[in-house]
Amino acid sequence: MRKIGWTATSVLITGLMAATLFTVPAAAAASAASGDSLASVIEAQLDANAPLPAAYAVVDGNDITFGGRQGAGPDTPFVVGSVSKSFTALAIMVAVDRGEISLDARVTDYFPDFRLAGTVGGEPILIRHLLNHTSGISTTGCNLDTAIPGESLKDRVDQLQSVTPESEPGEQFTYCNVGFAILARVLEESSGRPFADVLQSSVLTPLGMTHTYTNMATARDNGLAEGHTTVMGFPVARSENGVEAALADGYVMSTARDLATYAKFQMGDGQTSDGIQLLSSDLLKEMHRGTVVVPGFEGTEQANYAMGWFTADVKGTTIVNHGGTTPRYHANVAMVPSEQLAVIELVAGQWLSGAGSTSAGAVSLLMGQDASVSHLYGIATAALWLITLLLILTIVVSWRRSRARTLNNRRPKAFSGPLLVVAGLVLFVGLSLPGIQETGSLLSAILFGWENTPDLLVLVLAWPLALVVLGARSIVERVRSRGRAPAGTAVA
Numbered sequence: 001m002r003k004i005g006w007t008a009t010s011v012l013i014t015g016l017m018a019a020t021l022f023t024v025p026a027a028a029a030a031s032a033a034s035g036d037s038l039a040s041v042i043e044a045q046l047d048a049n050a051p052l053p054a055a056y057a058v059v060d061g062n063d064i065t066f067g068g069r070q071g072a073g074p075d076t077p078f079v080v081g082s083v084s085k086s087f088t089a090l091a092i093m094v095a096v097d098r099g100e101i102s103l104d105a106r107v108t109d110y111f112p113d114f115r116l117a118g119t120v121g122g123e124p125i126l127i128r129h130l131l132n133h134t135s136g137i138s139t140t141g142c143n144l145d146t147a148i149p150g151e152s153l154k155d156r157v158d159q160l161q162s163v164t165p166e167s168e169p170g171e172q173f174t175y176c177n178v179g180f181a182i183l184a185r186v187l188e189e190s191s192g193r194p195f196a197d198v199l200q201s202s203v204l205t206p207l208g209m210t211h212t213y214t215n216m217a218t219a220r221d222n223g224l225a226e227g228h229t230t231v232m233g234f235p236v237a238r239s240e241n242g243v244e245a246a247l248a249d250g251y252v253m254s255t256a257r258d259l260a261t262y263a264k265f266q267m268g269d270g271q272t273s274d275g276i277q278l279l280s281s282d283l284l285k286e287m288h289r290g291t292v293v294v295p296g297f298e299g300t301e302q303a304n305y306a307m308g309w310f311t312a313d314v315k316g317t318t319i320v321n322h323g324g325t326t327p328r329y330h331a332n333v334a335m336v337p338s339e340q341l342a343v344i345e346l347v348a349g350q351w352l353s354g355a356g357s358t359s360a361g362a363v364s365l366l367m368g369q370d371a372s373v374s375h376l377y378g379i380a381t382a383a384l385w386l387i388t389l390l391l392i393l394t395i396v397v398s399w400r401r402s403r404a405r406t407l408n409n410r411r412p413k414a415f416s417g418p419l420l421v422v423a424g425l426v427l428f429v430g431l432s433l434p435g436i437q438e439t440g441s442l443l444s445a446i447l448f449g450w451e452n453t454p455d456l457l458v459l460v461l462a463w464p465l466a467l468v469v470l471g472a473r474s475i476v477e478r479v480r481s482r483g484r485a486p487a488g489t490a491v492a
Helices: 008-025 038-050 081-097 126-133 154-161 176-191 194-204 216-221 256-266 280-287 355-366 375-406 417-439 442-452 454-480
Strands: 027-033 054-058 061-067 229-230 234-237 309-316 316-324 329-338 339-348 371-374
Touching: 008 176, 027 375, 038 054, 038 355, 038 371, 054 154, 054 256, 054 355, 061 256, 081 126, 081 154, 081 176, 081 194, 081 280, 081 316, 081 329, 126 176, 154 176, 216 316, 229 454, 234 355, 256 329, 256 339, 329 371, 355 375, 375 454, 417 442, 417 454, 442 454
Parallel strands: none
Antiparallel strands: 027 371, 054 061, 054 339, 229 234, 309 316, 316 329, 329 339
């Protein structure tokens, strides 16, 4: 049987690499007993993840179980990522309860300087549109500032003046981080105070959340868990800078104990533990009422979006849930209000460490499904090493074949060089497009990748570059050897 040429093998490896990179996050999980306690499920998942600082809490009525790893415990602060959106939503709802803001008012009623580059349908964006991600702002517009940390909240929102909406407000769901930054500006303009002060006075202080922070320097002074990136499977401590402008949608810092208190309030009737009616029972229920379907998540805990929360009805039971991810942290709060049952997980790591899988088994159990332990961390690490070894092997074998051709005065096959160049370019475009679509530019996608998964980014860039360089070298070899190589002696 005829041997497969090295060029064809390289192209095949390229395809396998692309398939592996796109399928690793959805790797199958090993099933665990559905009768396991929530705490046991979380512990089992933490065992399967990278060894990172982590903390969790399980609320069962008045009973709370805490746990932690790598020196972290119930009072260790973590960045909670997009769980921050629920805090911003609560601050808005408190203002609504006080008559300071109306859900059906236009954003410009409280924030006159707010504007986009245009409108769709001529309809204004309402406060409730921002709360349930139906503002009409495009995904690119929502992620316009992904790679630009450190700007002020005002500057961040002002960037939207160059963005044209993609749909009429209220028409479709588009998850939009900057939408909650707009809500923060609404609170600033309506109160005349910085958003951090509003959040502290209207939410954190009344709820007694004394270990929840709006400033990263303060959180660090109080023991903030060090964030981590996994590089080829090895956890690497890597500090994360708090982005003040993203406090409303991603940079609240809290502990498992404080979030347990927060979950108990969210599952209650609007009263704090001190008996103060912070929010009416009706408005609290409105926060949890799913109003828009989340495309692609039907039948999961993220089937609908309410106000700062994903919700789903499973066999007549409502699940209220929100996760959060930043480059170095992952968090999740999931609740079943009717059962007074909640799970909180906090991990100082990102998705390749398995951090995102920590909540999956517990949430499945809350939904009455079989809990499972995901082995994403092990599978992803093995895949990264395999892809790296294949890359090294491709370069070494190609170099040795090139050297052999030179010594024997033989020419490369006519199609091998162009095929490798085309394969490299196609792979680069295929791997880059999703990032460009999400962040708006190639530079932003690269910066985002470097912050989140530097090892994966290097591989994504190295493979296409290696194929293009090898192909170009083959083309140059053929041109140089033209007229010297004997006919019929070309090799793969």
